[in-house]
Amino acid sequence: MDPYSAEGELINIHNHFHQGQYQEVIDFDTSALSADNALPARVLTLRAKIALGQAEDVVADVKGASEPELSAIRAQAQYSLGKTDAAVQAIEELASSSGDNQTVQVIGGIVLQAAGKSEEALALLSQHSGSLDAVALITQIHLQQNRTDLALKEVSAARRWAQDSLLVNLAESWVGLRLGGDKYQQAFYVYEELAQAPSTSSIISLVSQAVCELHLGRVEESQSALEQAIQKQPNYAEAIANLLVLTIVTGKDPAELTSSLKKTAPEHPFLVDLEEKSSLFDKAAAKFSAKVSV
DSSP: OOTTSTTSTTHHHHHHHHTTOHHHHHHOOOTTSOHHHHHHHHHHHHHHHHHTTOHHHHHHHTTTOOSHHHHHHHHHHHHHTTOHHHHHHHHHHHHHHHTTOHHHHHHHHHHHHHTTOHHHHHHHHTTOSSOHHHHHHHHHHHHHTTOHHHHHHHHHHHHHHHTTOHHHHHHHHHHHHHHOTTHHHHHHHHHHHHHHSTTTOOHHHHHHHHHHHHHTTOHHHHHHHHHHHHHHOTTOHHHHHHHHHHHHHTTOOOHHHHHHHHHHOTTOHHHHHHHHHHHHHHHHHHTOOOOOOO
């Protein structure tokens, strides 16, 4: 039986992770799990700790471990601590020796994509055999490459065999937000259901709902959701970044939020992109000089 299926032992901890409920993953009681599922559950717990900024603890936890799954997790934790070269080298070695391992595929894909090695990441992930985690990551990579057509193809193929899996619903929502139109509303329904139900709510689903609201032109609702998210976690960069976008869209002064984002996440993609575009604009403007006619 697939441990991640509706009848599988890992369905709840797996869903907690992909709903962004990382503390619930860490607190999950794994004592009753079968021996076969103990390691996959530990992997999810360690991934949740990395997501919560506890990478140093993870490195210490898996020190000396020889399992490819834990070696991959160690590499991801090292990457998040800034040890990029060592992490990428470790993943490339694991991809060569254990490329058929599902955890190596997924964690390796995450690290390689973060390091800008998209084609290597896709090559590793393409070896998966029915892994929705791999499908979700492949979809995200294609979207980052602005290949919405390939992302849609990936999700459509997965829908045929995964049916109503949470990950397929999320992946369809990611693609839908890129496609626009009535897909905005469909994505909103997915995130609203997650964000508003106490058993599935997380700051991630709340921000995702707010993004959908903004695309749908519901500015007040979007702002309310983002402010609620920031109230729950004042230093959550994605909530600040999206509230910053909303502030600009509504014509308000973004200075305070820009400063807040710089303090919280100085390397946030929004700030990096803004700096790059500002630099390009300044270079273009420098080519022209004002002419005064009398």
